[in-house]
Amino acid sequence: MATQEIYYIPEGSKWPIVGTLSLFVTFLGGAMMFNSVDAGKYVLIIGLALLTYMFAGWFADVIAESIAGKYSKQVDVSFRMGMGWFILSEVMFFAAFFGALYYARMFSIPWLSGEGQGGHNGTHEFLWSSFQASWPMNVMPDPAKYTQYKDVVPAFGVPAINTALLLASGVTVTFAHWALKKANRTALSAWLFATVALGFIFVYFQAGEYAHAMNDLDLTINGGIYGSTFYLLTGFHGFHVTMGAVMLAVILFRSLKGHFSKKDHFAFEAVAWYWHFVDVVWLGLFIFVYWI
Amino acid sequence: MSTIAHDDHHDHKPTGLKRWFFSTNHKDIGTLYLIFALTMFFIGGAMAMIIRAELFQPGLQFVDPQFYNSMVTVHALIMIFGAVMPAGVGLANWMIPLMIGAPDMALPRMNNMSFWILPFAFALLLSTLFMDGGAPAGGWTMYPPLVLQTGDAFPFLIFAVHFLGISSIMGAINIIATVFNMRAPGMTLMQMPLFVWTWVITSFLLIASLPVLAGGVTMLLTDKYFGTSFFDAAGGGDPVLFQHIFWFFGHPEVYILALPAFGIVSQIIPAFARKPLFGYASMVYATASIAILSFFVWAHHMFTVGLPIKGELFFMYATMLIAVPTGVKVFNWIATMWKGSMTFETPMLFSVAFVILFTIGGFSGLMLGITPVDFQYHDTYFVVAHFHYVLLTGAIFALMAAAYYWLPKWTGNMYDERLGKIHFWLSLISSNVLFFPQHFLGLAGMPRRIPDYNIQFADFNMISSIGGFAYGITQLLFVYIVIKCAMGGKKARARSWDGAKGLEWEVPSPAPFHTFETPPKLTKKVLESLY
Numbered sequence: 023m024a025t026q027e028i029y030y031i032p033e034g035s036k037w038p039i040v041g042t043l044s045l046f047v048t049f050l051g052g053a054m055m056f057n058s059v060d061a062g063k064y065v066l067i068i069g070l071a072l073l074t075y076m077f078a079g080w081f082a083d084v085i086a087e088s089i090a091g092k093y094s095k096q097v098d099v100s101f102r103m104g105m106g107w108f109i110l111s112e113v114m115f116f117a118a119f120f121g122a123l124y125y126a127r128m129f130s131i132p133w134l135s136g137e138g139q140g141g142h143n144g145t146h147e148f149l150w151s152s153f154q155a156s157w158p159m160n161v162m163p164d165p166a167k168y169t170q171y172k173d174v175v176p177a178f179g180v181p182a183i184n185t186a187l188l189l190a191s192g193v194t195v196t197f198a199h200w201a202l203k204k205a206n207r208t209a210l211s212a213w214l215f216a217t218v219a220l221g222f223i224f225v226y227f228q229a230g231e232y233a234h235a236m237n238d239l240d241l242t243i244n245g246g247i248y249g250s251t252f253y254l255l256t257g258f259h260g261f262h263v264t265m266g267a268v269m270l271a272v273i274l275f276r277s278l279k280g281h282f283s284k285k286d287h288f289a290f291e292a293v294a295w296y297w298h299f300v301d302v303v304w305l306g307l308f309i310f311v312y313w314i
Numbered sequence: 315m316s317t318i319a320h321d322d323h324h325d326h327k328p329t330g331l332k333r334w335f336f337s338t339n340h341k342d343i344g345t346l347y348l349i350f351a352l353t354m355f356f357i358g359g360a361m362a363m364i365i366r367a368e369l370f371q372p373g374l375q376f377v378d379p380q381f382y383n384s385m386v387t388v389h390a391l392i393m394i395f396g397a398v399m400p401a402g403v404g405l406a407n408w409m410i411p412l413m414i415g416a417p418d419m420a421l422p423r424m425n426n427m428s429f430w431i432l433p434f435a436f437a438l439l440l441s442t443l444f445m446d447g448g449a450p451a452g453g454w455t456m457y458p459p460l461v462l463q464t465g466d467a468f469p470f471l472i473f474a475v476h477f478l479g480i481s482s483i484m485g486a487i488n489i490i491a492t493v494f495n496m497r498a499p500g501m502t503l504m505q506m507p508l509f510v511w512t513w514v515i516t517s518f519l520l521i522a523s524l525p526v527l528a529g530g531v532t533m534l535l536t537d538k539y540f541g542t543s544f545f546d547a548a549g550g551g552d553p554v555l556f557q558h559i560f561w562f563f564g565h566p567e568v569y570i571l572a573l574p575a576f577g578i579v580s581q582i583i584p585a586f587a588r589k590p591l592f593g594y595a596s597m598v599y600a601t602a603s604i605a606i607l608s609f610f611v612w613a614h615h616m617f618t619v620g621l622p623i624k625g626e627l628f629f630m631y632a633t634m635l636i637a638v639p640t641g642v643k644v645f646n647w648i649a650t651m652w653k654g655s656m657t658f659e660t661p662m663l664f665s666v667a668f669v670i671l672f673t674i675g676g677f678s679g680l681m682l683g684i685t686p687v688d689f690q691y692h693d694t695y696f697v698v699a700h701f702h703y704v705l706l707t708g709a710i711f712a713l714m715a716a717a718y719y720w721l722p723k724w725t726g727n728m729y730d731e732r733l734g735k736i737h738f739w740l741s742l743i744s745s746n747v748l749f750f751p752q753h754f755l756g757l758a759g760m761p762r763r764i765p766d767y768n769i770q771f772a773d774f775n776m777i778s779s780i781g782g783f784a785y786g787i788t789q790l791l792f793v794y795i796v797i798k799c800a801m802g803g804k805k806a807r808a809r810s811w812d813g814a815k816g817l818e819w820e821v822p823s824p825a826p827f828h829t830f831e832t833p834p835k836l837t838k839k840v841l842e843s844l845y
Contacts, residue, residue: 028417028831029416029417029418029496031338031417031422031828032338032422032423033328033338034332034333034337035336035338035423036335036336037423037427038336038423038424038426038427038430039335039336039426039427041427042427042430042434043434045434045480046434046435046438046477049438049473049474049476049477050438052469052473053438053470056468056469056539057466057469096495096496099491099495100420100421100491100492100496103420103487103490103491103494103495104420104421104424104487104488107486107487107490107521108483108487111483111487111521111522111524111525112525113525114521114522114523114524114525114526114529115528116529117525117526117529118526118528118529118530118533118559118562119529119533121559121562122529122533122544122551122555122559125552125558126550126551126555130547130551130552130554130555133552134547134550138622145547149547159550162549162550163547163548163549163550164548164549167543167546167548167549168541168543168548242541243541243542244540244541246543246549246550246551247543247544247549247550247551248550249542249543250533250536250542250543250544250549250551251544253542254532254533254536254542
């Protein structure tokens with residue numbers, strides 16, 4: 023306790039209110055677009071621009087404070103807890119979509135085809151009595167309403183390559199961390215660059231797969247519950263990879279500027295945690311969406 | 315003890331608008347939360363008045379049914395997300411740093427953002443009252459396919475929910491980081507005041523449940539605008555899937571509203587019984603058990619949708635289990651009072667009423683949790699009576715108790731005790747006149763969420779409405795008491811209540827702008843004297 027330092031409490035800051043406003047404008051623009059208001063997209067763009075401005079400004083403040091040595095060990099622990107629990111909330115967001123996937127496969131599709139309740143399932147008899155369960159479900163209970171697709175994206179094509187890319191990026195980011203802890207700045211930047219590159223290659227391949235699925239396989243978001251879960255799960259994951267890769271790029275930029283020390287580099291670690299989280303989500307996707 | 319109360323020598327405050335918009339001070343942000351919650355309490359309350367006016371007599375009197383449904387929907391959203399949750403977070407903001415000897419919340423800037431999101435999120439939601447198709451009218455539970463028929467309000471509803479979720483998650487992360495990282499050296503987890511414990515457990519519920527709701531409403535959005543079929547059987551989905559996702563959030567949400575209330579009365583009852591809390595450790599474990607169990611009972615909200623029988627049984631028994639830790643809590647509160655030197659100032663009155671009336675709400679909850687009888691009670695006024703006992707005479711009574719208990723610490727003045735007691739008795743009587751007859755209405759078969767009803771339900775509805783108006787008017791008295799207290803009155807001592815224990819009573823009243831900038835020295839001896 024003798025070593026107890028004073029916990030750094032920042033002075034008043036404009037960033038929280040700028041952040042709030044930017045989210046408000048973004049949501050407002052989005053809602054206007056859904057209601058077919060023409061000005062919506064401009065409002066949305068203003069909101070996103072404000073959001074970017076907020077992130078840049080807020081993090082610039084935090085980085086400046088960190089470099090000025092205002093953060094004690096205890097502040098560092100607060101940041102770590104903040105990032106850790108934020109990632110848990112992200113895990114739960116994905117859990118909702120995985121839950122929907124499991125529910126469709128285990129319950130709603132079998133029930134629609136007459137399983138359950140001892141075979142006396144009214145849903146099946148009264149709605150679409152000819153519907154047969156299958157997975158991937160490419161014959162819709164009501165074919166008039168949803169688009170039938172020719173095929174789904176096979177697991178052991180580009181998705182398997184993407185798995186390898188992401189797993190490799192998890193390794194390279196760890197090499198970068200080891201290099202940082204040994205103060206080997208060249209290796210740090212090189213491995214970070216490799217990680218960012220792998221991330222963006224993943225996104226590029228994923229975009230290619232989307233184009234292939236939509237154009238050649240007729241697999242769209244309108245493709246029933248398979249299309250819904252496929253695009254929402256991989257789409258949100260792809261968005262998170264993109265964000266993670268941008269964050270890694272920022273870390274690369276900062277490491278080139280000479281930021282981070284052997285012992286003090288929480289921003290690096292936070293982004294690395296985030297990257298591993300994105301990696302683990304992908305493994306779940308690869309297994310449950312593509313493979314089995 | 316004055317060694318603990320760190321006298322602040324540079325109590326400088328930012329001034330003007332910057333103080334509030336740019337704030338990084340847990341007390342100011344706490345005050346903002348509390349004022350916002352009280353404001354929303356009256357907006358949501360005004361909607362409840364419209365509902366009760368329409369139900370005063372059978373037939374359609376004042377509003378058209380669509381608008382009535384909007385009132386039911388928005389009243390619930392406001393009271394849950396705008397009144398009870400923000401009031402709880404406001405108390406957490408004000409009291410947790412004081413209770414654990416921390417200089418502020420762990421992440422003060424994020425704290426400010428968690429608050430300021432709220433008025434903007436409700437601006438999104440309330441703007442829908444003026445849109446084509448009106449405000450959302452499909453119930454706060456947002457079940458598809460009904461909710462997909464919402465007009466222009468639909469994306470605003472969804473984004474408001476996202477926005478509020480962001481606020482709550484940031485608030486929860488902040489509380490967890492504060493409690494685990496900012497305690498004064500020497501204070502172990504099992505020495506924390508129970509209010510702190512209940513809030514840290516509530517925060518875990520928030521972090522684990524709100525993102526699931528965000529996912530669910532995102533699926534609603536894509537179902538409506540992008541052609542997905544999560545909740546459409548024609549594409550292999552299932553409307554019931556939404557109910558699973560919603561209640562996976564919704565049931566923990568019930569405890570997000572209730573657990574801080576448990577924490578509040580666990581602070582107040584020992585203070586006015588002048589005895590330490592009975593069974594502290596069992597209180598902590600009971601709170602944690604309730605929180606964990608809350609993730610395994612969600613389908614008891616869905617017994618009538620046609621779940622497999624095994625599922626209904628599982629969720630029935632899991633629900634019954636929650637009665638065990640809740641019983642432990644009620645037992646401990648009563649045992650704390652047993653042979654205590656009790657006095658009944660307003661916070662204690664509200665707390666004792668909480669114990670009794672929350673228990674009534676708990677028992678009607680047990681009835682609803684029994685699958686076969688729920689088939690009769692489901693979606694009737696019995697459910698409305700049940701959750702209003704838990705939320706109004708439960709959570710809101712506890713929040714009122716907290717306000718009276720800590721007002722001296724916040725303002726430096728004692729509130730008018732005579733008016734406080736009048737407020738309590740009027741609230742107690744009117745809320746029971748309001749909600750008790752609704753049990754009978756529900757058992758007799760009156761459905762909820764409907765502006766008109768059969769003539770046989772007329773008498774009880776009229777009684778209920780009279781109670782409702784009385785309760786609504788009574789709450790204006792609370793505003794008067796709070797303003798009067800803030801303006802002046804008898805000066806409060808640092809320890810405003812004889813039996814009040816804890817670090818928050820070691821700092822002066824009103825609490826200085828900055829407290830515990832250097833942590834207090836908590837030796838074993840000091841801690842023993844604190845509790």
